[in-house]
Each structure stands twice: as structure tokens, then as C-alpha cells.
Amino acid sequence: MTLPPGWTSRRLSQLGELCSGSTPSSSRKEYWNGATVWVTPTDLSRLNTPYLYDSAKHITERGLRNCSAPLLPAGSIVLSSRAPIGYVAIPTAPFCTNQGCKSIALHDSYHSEFIYYAVTAIVPRLKQLGEGTTFAEISKSSLAKVEVVLPSDKAEQSKIAEVLSTVDRAIEQTEVLIAKRQRIKTGLTQELLTCGIDEHGNLRSEQTHEFKDSPLGRIPVEWESASLAVFVPSADYGISTSLGEFGSPVLRMNNLLNGEAELSDLKFTDAPVPEHLWLKDGDVLFNRTNSWEHVGRTGIWRGQIERATFASYLVRLNPHPDKLLPEMLNFWLNSDRVQIAMRRQATPAVQQVNINPTNLRSIPAAFPTDLDEQRAIAVRIAAVNEVLNASRKHLNKLKSVKAGLMHDLLTGDRRVTALLQSQKEEVGA
Structure with missing residues (x-):
């Protein structure tokens, strides 16, 4: 691979001190519930951000002294090296890890967020290094030999990380928005599919409308209840x-x-x-x-x-x-309640389950007898779905943009030198 001017290749062991983790005795209470963040692969697998702010467990200074885990500075890189392999993070406080992680205490010439993205980009290659018959694991010696390419100028590393983190923040914000809209959709769909809409376009409730008993609970008197x-x-x-x-x-x-x-x-x-x-x-x-x-x-x-x-x-x-x-x-x-009811009708088979259409049609159901009301309900749910699906499409677009930027910026195919020059000119002005 021909590197662009100003770029170089470095083994992970050349980026800083490469460290393995350890675990103090779990039976010694005085080793646990201390102030030091103790990272495991599980902590990393729960992240949807480059940064690790805390962990599920903490150890005491005594616990740290009685195991071989080194205390590493904030801003280091931590990687899950034992199944599951490939979760990467930047702890924001001093930390140590268990045996399932490897860490790099970076030299000052490397930008931690850039190295995070560079390591994330080679995760597929790292997974191929997994060794062991019981579970996959990357040895420290194997990890040390892995190479990444990077600009020698730390300012260029920083600008690349800034571009990628901007896209990451947009992805995170969109995921939060989708989760919020999904909750709104779930609640509204539940109301529409159990209470319906009256002739004035209002949601029904037992406080304002007449309901009746059914095998599914209380439903509007205008609805019919029967098996599907x-x-x-x-x-x-x-x-x-x-x-x-x-x-x-x-x-x-x-x-x-x-x-x-x-x-x-x-x-x-x-x-x-x-x-x-x-x-x-x-x-x-x-x-x-x-x-x-x-x-x-x-x-x-x-x-x-x-x-x-x-x-x-x-x-x-x-x-x-x-x-x-x-x-x-x-x-x-597609409603949550019916999806659960369907699975109660499912019969297990080898490595899969089946829902016989006859069993499916035995599920209790209730619908408005007036097709115009059904149509009005469908229109409202479709409107919420349209907004939700637009957000999902936007998320997929952002992820596609990020994938392209990861490839281009982390290989030097596209440079950020123009951005750096512009930044220098603004500072000079």
C-alpha cells in the first residue's frame, strides 16, 4: 500500500504501552467497591459512543496492588480482546481492566480519538487473530504486531477525528430521536387499536364513550370481537x-x-x-x-x-x-401486543419456530365494524410510521456517510489539509 505524503505505518505496540488486564480475587471484599474503574468486555459492548465514562464494577487501591492489572491514564485506548472481540473505547478516567481487555497508554504524539477510529476500522482484521479452542482471544504478542496507518502530524489526526466524531454525534442524536418516536408510535398505536376514533376524529375513552366487555378486555361498543x-x-x-x-x-x-x-x-x-x-x-x-x-x-x-x-x-x-x-x-x-400473542401460538422446530396460519387465526381480535373508522385509524398510524421511517432512512444515510469517511480519511485517500489550512488562516486573522 502506497501511503500519501506525511503518513506512516505504526504497529500498535509503537503507539504507546500495550497492556493486559487482570482480576483481583473475587472472594476478598476489601478488593472491591472502591474508586478505580475496572473495565470488562461487557462494559465496552454496552457503549454506543467512543467514550467510556464508568464501569459496572470498581476496585480498591488494595485490589489494584494485589493483581497485575496496571492503572492506565484517561485517554488511553481499551479493546475487548476476548470473546466478544472488537469493542473499542476511550476511558475518561484512570482505569484498569480484566483479562478480557487489552489497552494502549498512548504516547503524546498520538490523538486518542483518531487512534480509536483507526483501531475500530481494523476490527475485522483483529477478529481473525482470535485464538483458542474454548473461546476466541487475541494475545498481546499478536496484537502488538498489528499495524495502522496514520498522519505523522497530530493536528491532522485531530481534524480527522473531529470530522468522524461529528458524524458519530449526528448518528447518536438520530438514534435517540428514533427511540423517542418509536415510544410515541407504540403508545399511540396501542390506543388506536384498542379504543379507536369516534365520528368526530377523537380518540375514544371510557370517560367519554361507551365500552363493553370482551375476551380482550374493554372495547368500544361499536367494535366486533371474535377470533381472527x-x-x-x-x-x-x-x-x-x-x-x-x-x-x-x-x-x-x-x-x-x-x-x-x-x-x-x-x-x-x-x-x-x-x-x-x-x-x-x-x-x-x-x-x-x-x-x-x-x-x-x-x-x-x-x-x-x-x-x-x-x-x-x-x-x-x-x-x-x-x-x-x-x-x-x-x-x-405488527403491534407489540399481537406479536406477543402470535408467539404464544408458535410451535418449536429444529433451530426455528413455526406459526401455523390456522393457529394464527385462532387469536382473539377486535376491530371497528365501520370500515371508515378502520381507515381513519390506519391513516393516523401511517402518518406516525412515515415520520419514523424518514428518521430511519436518515440514520442509514448517516451510517453510509460514516463508512465512506472512515475508509477515505483513515487511509489518506481524502486529506483534511484544506481544513487545517483554513483553520490556521482563521487563527492568523
Whole structure:
């Protein structure tokens, strides 16, 4: 690899003092609950920021003296070197670690945040160094030989870190916003799917509207309660065939995302497709078999392309046209309460679970008898979803931008010298 002018390659052991951790006796109470931060891989795995502000456990000065863990300064780099490998952080206070971490007490000529990003960028390479039959671990000697490339000028290191940390902060703020909007969506969806909207567009409540008892609890008197089979009288299994790169598009489980059917990573079939298995606009697809995490995933087809079908492990649910709108069914199936109820109907299989459509349709359900009310509920949930999905798209864009910047800035393909020059001119002025 040809390095740009002013850049060099350094082994991790050349960046500072490379240290291993240790653990004082867990049976000695006087070694624990002290003032010194004691870092484990678990502490690192919980981070979504470069900085480690605290840890789950602390040791005393006596505990530190009675183990071989060195006390390292704030601003050092700490890396989880035992399964799980690859979590990196910069502690903000003096710290020590257990055996599952390696640390670098950096020399003054290196910028800690830049080294954090440089080490993060080579994590895939570090994972390949994992040794051991019981669990993966990187030895200190192996880690010492790993090289990173970097600018010799610490000011350039600092400016690169500043650019990347700016993107990281934007990612963190967007993730916080998404979490907030998800909580709002969950609460509003729960209210809409249990209380509904009256003829004036207001959310119903028992203080202002009449409710009745049902197997699901109290529901508006205008609603009908029955098993889902009453509202969804039939279901169709998808096509069973081998999939390839040519032919007719076939939707699979991974094409159902956040209640929508999307077209990335499509597979195809050149086998004949029965006419009734071509998807129609508004079809609701349900993933009947997979891991606990993915079984029950549901999405609605919006006719994005003219002819497409669906795989055999998906099921198309056919709502009664006079009782249930597809949009209402889709939102209902994707609600937290129904997702939990679905899994109660699941039967375990080898390395996966199954939800038989017949069992699914035995779940108790309640919906407005007025399709206009269903439509109004769906519109409100869709509006919240639109805002949430916009935030998710923005997050994905930021992550893509960061990945590109990590590659370009940490290899010297793109330089920050113009930014540094501009900064110098501003200071001079």
C-alpha cells in the first residue's frame, strides 16, 4: 500500500504501552467497591459512543496492588480482546481492566480519538487473530504486531477525528430521536387499536364513550370481537420452488421490513406461477417460520412492480372485504401486543419456530365494524410510521456517510489539509 505524503505505518505496540488486564480475587471484599474503574468486555459492548465514562464494577487501591492489572491514564485506548472481540473505547478516567481487555497508554504524539477510529476500522482484521479452542482471544504478542496507518502530524489526526466524531454525534442524536418516536408510535398505536376514533376524529375513552366487555378486555361498543378467523377467513401459502437470479420476482422474509414489503435483495424463479399466487396491491404477507426474532414478521404489498409472487414460508392473509381493511390488519399484526400473542401460538422446530396460519387465526381480535373508522385509524398510524421511517432512512444515510469517511480519511485517500489550512488562516486573522 502506497501511503500519501506525511503518513506512516505504526504497529500498535509503537503507539504507546500495550497492556493486559487482570482480576483481583473475587472472594476478598476489601478488593472491591472502591474508586478505580475496572473495565470488562461487557462494559465496552454496552457503549454506543467512543467514550467510556464508568464501569459496572470498581476496585480498591488494595485490589489494584494485589493483581497485575496496571492503572492506565484517561485517554488511553481499551479493546475487548476476548470473546466478544472488537469493542473499542476511550476511558475518561484512570482505569484498569480484566483479562478480557487489552489497552494502549498512548504516547503524546498520538490523538486518542483518531487512534480509536483507526483501531475500530481494523476490527475485522483483529477478529481473525482470535485464538483458542474454548473461546476466541487475541494475545498481546499478536496484537502488538498489528499495524495502522496514520498522519505523522497530530493536528491532522485531530481534524480527522473531529470530522468522524461529528458524524458519530449526528448518528447518536438520530438514534435517540428514533427511540423517542418509536415510544410515541407504540403508545399511540396501542390506543388506536384498542379504543379507536369516534365520528368526530377523537380518540375514544371510557370517560367519554361507551365500552363493553370482551375476551380482550374493554372495547368500544361499536367494535366486533371474535377470533381472527372471522375477520380473515382464508390464507394462501406461497410458491415452493428453487430461487435464483432470473425469472419472476419472489418475496421472502427479508423483504418484509417495518410492516412494509420492500424490494432489496430480491430472488427470482423461472418456474410457472399459479395465477392465484401473483401478488395484488394490498396483500398482507406473514412470515410463518423462522427464528423467534423473525417469525411473525408482517408486511403489506403495495404493487411496487407489476408481477411478483411470494415464497412458501410466507403466507398471504385474506381479510373479509366487509369486515377488515388490509391496512388495519397489517398494523394490528405488527403491534407489540399481537406479536406477543402470535408467539404464544408458535410451535418449536429444529433451530426455528413455526406459526401455523390456522393457529394464527385462532387469536382473539377486535376491530371497528365501520370500515371508515378502520381507515381513519390506519391513516393516523401511517402518518406516525412515515415520520419514523424518514428518521430511519436518515440514520442509514448517516451510517453510509460514516463508512465512506472512515475508509477515505483513515487511509489518506481524502486529506483534511484544506481544513487545517483554513483553520490556521482563521487563527492568523
